[in-house]
Amino acid sequence: MYVDNVHYREYQRLLVELHALIAARRNQSPEASELRHHMERAEAHLSEEEIVRLNALSADLSMTHDREIPDPDVVARVPAGEVRQLVESAYNRRKWEDVLEFLRAGVSHRWREDEVAYLRSRAYEGLGELAPAVAFMDEAARRAPNNASYRALSLRLLWQSKRYQEAYSRARDYLADGKTKPRLVLMSGGIVAQRAIQIPEPADLNTVANVAVRRMQQALPIETSPDVIFTGLVSLGLLAVQVDDASAAADAFRQALGVDTTYDEQVTSSWALNRELELVRSGKAKPAEERSNARQLAEFIQPAPVAVPA
Amino acid sequence: MPKVYRSMFENAGRPRIGNDTCELGVRPPGHPVNADVNVDASGNVMLDGGGMSVFPSIVPADLKRIPKRLIPVRLAGKVPGAAGDDDMKIWMTGTGAFASGPMTPTLALNVTGRSHGTICPAHAMSLNDLQTNLATTQPDWTVEEP
Numbered sequence: 001m002y003v004d005n006v007h008y009r010e011y012q013r014l015l016v017e018l019h020a021l022i023a024a025r026r027n028q029s030p031e032a033s034e035l036r037h038h039m040e041r042a043e044a045h046l047s048e049e050e051i052v053r054l055n056a057l058s059a060d061l062s063m064t065h066d067r068e069i070p071d072p073d074v075v076a077r078v079p080a081g082e083v084r085q086l087v088e089s090a091y092n093r094r095k096w097e098d099v100l101e102f103l104r105a106g107v108s109h110r111w112r113e114d115e116v117a118y119l120r121s122r123a124y125e126g127l128g129e130l131a132p133a134v135a136f137m138d139e140a141a142r143r144a145p146n147n148a149s150y151r152a153l154s155l156r157l158l159w160q161s162k163r164y165q166e167a168y169s170r171a172r173d174y175l176a177d178g179k180t181k182p183r184l185v186l187m188s189g190g191i192v193a194q195r196a197i198q199i200p201e202p203a204d205l206n207t208v209a210n211v212a213v214r215r216m217q218q219a220l221p222i223e224t225s226p227d228v229i230f231t232g233l234v235s236l237g238l239l240a241v242q243v244d245d246a247s248a249a250a251d252a253f254r255q256a257l258g259v260d261t262t263y264d265e266q267v268t269s270s271w272a273l274n275r276e277l278e279l280v281r282s283g284k285a286k287p288a289e290e291r292s293n294a295r296q297l298a299e300f301i302q303p304a305p306v307a308v309p310a
Numbered sequence: 311m312p313k314v315y316r317s318m319f320e321n322a323g324r325p326r327i328g329n330d331t332c333e334l335g336v337r338p339p340g341h342p343v344n345a346d347v348n349v350d351a352s353g354n355v356m357l358d359g360g361g362m363s364v365f366p367s368i369v370p371a372d373l374k375r376i377p378k379r380l381i382p383v384r385l386a387g388k389v390p391g392a393a394g395d396d397d398m399k400i401w402m403t404g405t406g407a408f409a410s411g412p413m414t415p416t417l418a419l420n421v422t423g424r425s426h427g428t429i430c431p432a433h434a435m436s437l438n439d440l441q442t443n444l445a446t447t448q449p450d451w452t453v454e455e456p
Binding site for chain 1: 331342343344370374375376377378379383386387388390391392393394395396397423424425
């Protein structure tokens with residue numbers, strides 16, 4: 001896999017940053033120049049095949065500043081009338097390289113731009129290339145500001161990329177915004193709950209956790225998906241422990257035990273939930289030495305399932 | 311003389327002479343980004359194939375292999391993925407095939423791959439002489455972009 005090469009990953013990250021600067025009309029800035037210098041250093045360790053593939057990524061990223069053009073090679077090879085079907089078929093079979101290639105045939109009249117960005121994000125994620133996956137999901141969110149699912153997916157991808165503080169900062173902003181949709185509130189609460197059991201804790205954790213608890217308590221009754229309700233309740237319980245609200249924590253864990261999820265790990269999660277409930281009741285849930293159970297519980301905080309756009 | 315292309319910054323209608331990235335010249339040993347040549351104990355540029363990077367053409371098949379940081383963003387409407395500094399231009403010199411051989415009496419083209427070559431010393435010379443010989447080619451370069 002391309003991502004096995006550390007220099008490939010580094011170049012890819014830099015390329016994503018460079019296109020972000022171009023999109024921000026800072027192509028001529030000292031920062032852009034610095035990025036290109038770093039890219040050149042990484043280039044020395046890349047094969048021609050890797051350069052060609054990164055060039056294709058660069059072409060994909062051009063959509064973030066409205067400069068994308070179809071790849072003439074793909075246009076010549078793929079019948080225009082079949083592009084949509086080919087993309088859908090490749091997507092359903094998880095042939096991620098094919099998805100990316102067919103999308104280069106020029107598909108702007110077949111899908112909305114946010115959908116193209118979404119498909120690219122899922123394809124790069126499927127290939128384990130998370131830097132472009134985040135960039136394209138952010139692009140989808142930019143193109144469709146009212147679609148909370150894109151923002152929720154970006155949060156998850158950031159966390160998966162180990163960009164924890166960035167994910168936490170975004171989650172904090174979503175929680176502070178009264179207009180944030182309930183599903184994104186729950187996702188944001190999940191990010192804060194996971195960040196809360198990392199060391200060192202963010203300086204503003206208790207303030208943010210208090211906001212998260214309040215917002216999640218409002219959002220949960222509106223949610224209908226059992227899996228999202230379950231992870232929301234687990235997150236809420238962990239955050240309530242964080243803000244020393246034992247009653248809210250116990251209530252959330254008890255409710256979580258009653259949710260019928262589709263998770264394979266439902267049995268093991270119930271063990272951890274029962275243990276956490278005991279710790280809360282005995283007033284021992286918060287000390288650092290008891291957080292190992294909380295860490296285990298946090299592993300069950302899964303992303304909200306998001307449907308593929310039609 | 312082989313036909314070669316190179317992305318370089320401009321100065322008064324000609325490629326900018328210098329010893330930095332995307333200038334007409336080589337980056338010496340110790341350059342903070344990358345050195346293009348090595349110098350031996352006697353001060354001569356080592357004849358190891360190192361030199362000023364060039365590419366063979368601006369046809370799409372070749373441009374696919376050129377790092378896109380070298381293609382100005384303003385060309386993105388013609389070259390997919392162009393992400394280079396817009397102050398750069400793509401310059402061309404020569405007329406012959408992209409094959410290893412003499413460029414001038416003092417400079418040679420060393421083809422290192424399908425889409426890359428270096429203009430290097432044709433014989434032993436100091437780094438200063440190499441820079442001077444490269445600078446001497448300045449009037450021969452013209453802008454040729456997709």
